[in-house]
Amino acid sequence: MPAGNLLYAQSGGVTAVINATASAVLHTARTRKVRVLAARNGILGALGEELFDTSALTSAEIKGLAHTPGGTFGSCRLKLKSLTEDRAKYARLLDVFKAHDIRWFLYNGGNDSADTALKVSQLAAEFDYPLTCVGVPKTVDNDLAVTDCCPGFGSAAKYTAVSVRECALDVAAMAETSTKVFVYEAMGRHAGWLAAAAGLAGTGKDDAPHLILFPERVFDEADFMAKVAAIVKRVGYCVVVASEGIRTADGRFVADAGGGKDSFGHTQLGGVASHLAGRVKDVLGHKVHWALPDYLQRSARHLASKTDLEQAMAVGRAAVECALNGQNAVMPVIVRDADAPYHWHIDIAPLSRIANHEKTMPKGFIRKDGYGITTAARHYLLPLIEGEAYPPYVRDGLPNYVVPKMTLVRRRLPAWNG
Template sequence: MPSGTLLYAQSGGVTAVINATASGVISEARARKVKVLAARNGILGALREDLIDTGKESAAAIRGLAHTPGGAFGSCRYKLKSLEADRARYERLLEVLRAHDVRWFLYNGGNDSADTALKVSQLAAEFDYPLTCIGVPKTIDNDLAVTDCCPGFGSAAKYTAVSVREAALDVAAMADTSTKVFVYEAMGRHAGWLAAAAGLAGQGPDDAPHIILFPERAYDEAVFLAQVKKVVAKVGYCVVVASEGIQTADGRFVADAGGGKDSFGHTQLGGVASYLAGKVKDELGFKVHWTLPDYLQRSARHIASQTDLLQAQAVGKAAVQFALAGRNATMPVIRRTSDKPYRWKIESAPLDKVANHEKKMPAGFLRKDGFGITANARRYLEPLIRGEAYPPYGRDGIPAYVTLKNVAVKKKLPGWDG
């Protein structure tokens, strides 16, 4: 039995399958007789010494995490700054790890989380503390560098494509006497991967979505409105999918919600669909409906992708294997080995190649007119939404999701109010 404890924490916005990764982590650690603690509410739980003993959970509950959305141990949006600027917090974190004999730290998140895991590994080395830090990939935005795709994206992409297909059928049925334009807002601050996934909803040139607005292309209002008018004249209705992060040529977010910055320093976005709908109604006179699915995109476990589920579990299992093998400051990433048939495997990548790098869509994935995806994009995206991974349902017709006990371990240090 390896000596020491493994600490797992979830970070940032959760996904439909982040708990599947947690299940993979805990199951693999249990198979290797390693004790697993979980930080309540992400890195804040570690700083507060608010740690959960996952050993109190039944094997059935841990298996049930694989089909349960949300973040079973709680997540947080809390960014640690540089080692110099946040020295006291990093040292507090190391103090907590020492107190509970944590020798392996797994941080499940996106770019900022990879950066935090890297910095913790550097601090541990400075203090000569034997700690192996692993970043575990997760994000619905699909913008992590190195990895072919991100666990969480495939399920959100499937939800997006299916929702757009179904909504388009609704609009088509009503277009003669009612709604002519429908606007769907997809998550994606700087990278339009989710908006691109909506393109899988249709096959032919007149299929919805008829217009996709990507953050990788500058938003030109006059060109957009002209295209809407053209599509309605030809097809009879128009379905628009817009990324929340679209910007004008001068770099201004179209959907700046006016809410300032979040804890990661990001502009608070929201409302691009309502903005576009208003412009279409006022300028073109069409009846418009719009939707902001928001959290629904990332919590829709009922329509998760089987590919995504398997990859989420695989990175969790690999993270434990990498940690116990002493592969410090690394991340398990997905490498595609074949498109037809679709095949993939897990490899290791150094955290400094992932942290704070952002993967945007290749130019070859965007149609020349900027309003749709290419065959190359379709070839990349389609396998990621493939397969159904329905959760079990109860007699009440609701998915049988699990809720953990989340029993806290006894604290050993003075309280932290930082």
């Protein structure tokens, strides 16, 4: 049995399948007879020495995590600064690792989490502490560099495409005497991957969504209004999908909620759909409805993609194997071998190529007029939403999600007040 413990932590916004990754991590580690501690609320729990002992979880509970949304151990939005600026926090982490004999650290998150894992590996090397750090990919935004796609995205993309198709049928049925324009808001601060996924809802010229607004394209209100008016005249109604991160020519977020910035330095966004709906009503006079699915996009485990689930579990297994094999400062990534039939495999990439990089939509994925997706985008996206992975249901008609009760290990260090 390898000496030492493995620490697993979740970071950032959770996904429909992040617990599937956790399930794979726990199962693989148990197979290798390695004890796993899980940080409560991500890196905050590591700093506060709030660590769950997963040894108490039953095999059934671990298996059940694979079909349960949310983040079982808790997540957080906290980006550590440089090793110099946040020296005290990094030193505290190292103290916690030493106190609990942590020899492997798996951080399950996006770009900022990859950066944190990389910095922790550098600190451990500086102090000659035997620690192997592995980043584990996760994000509904699909904006991680190197990997072909991100676990969590496929399920959110499936939810988006299905929801837009269903809403479009509703609008079409009511357009003659009621709603003429429907606006659906998709997550995506700088990358329009989820908005693009909505394009899978239709295939023909007059199929919804009729207009997609990407953050990679400048939002021109006058041009947008002209397009909406023309589509309503031709089709009878117009379905719009807008990414939350669209900007005007001066660089201002259309949906800047005025809530300042979070700990990652991100502007608080929200409300682009309601804003556009109001403007369409004022300018064109149409009756408009809008939807802000928000957390629904990333928590809809009942509509998860089978592809996404399989990839989420694959990166979890690979992360443990990487760590136990001593592959430090790396991340398991997904490599696409073919589109149709879809084939992929897991490879290993250095965190230095991933941390603080962002993958936006390729130009070739956005239609020339800027309002839709291309055939190339469709070929890329379709395999990611393929297959169903329904959770088990119980007699009350609801999914049988698992919420295990866990206990924290005994603290060995003074309380952290950072």
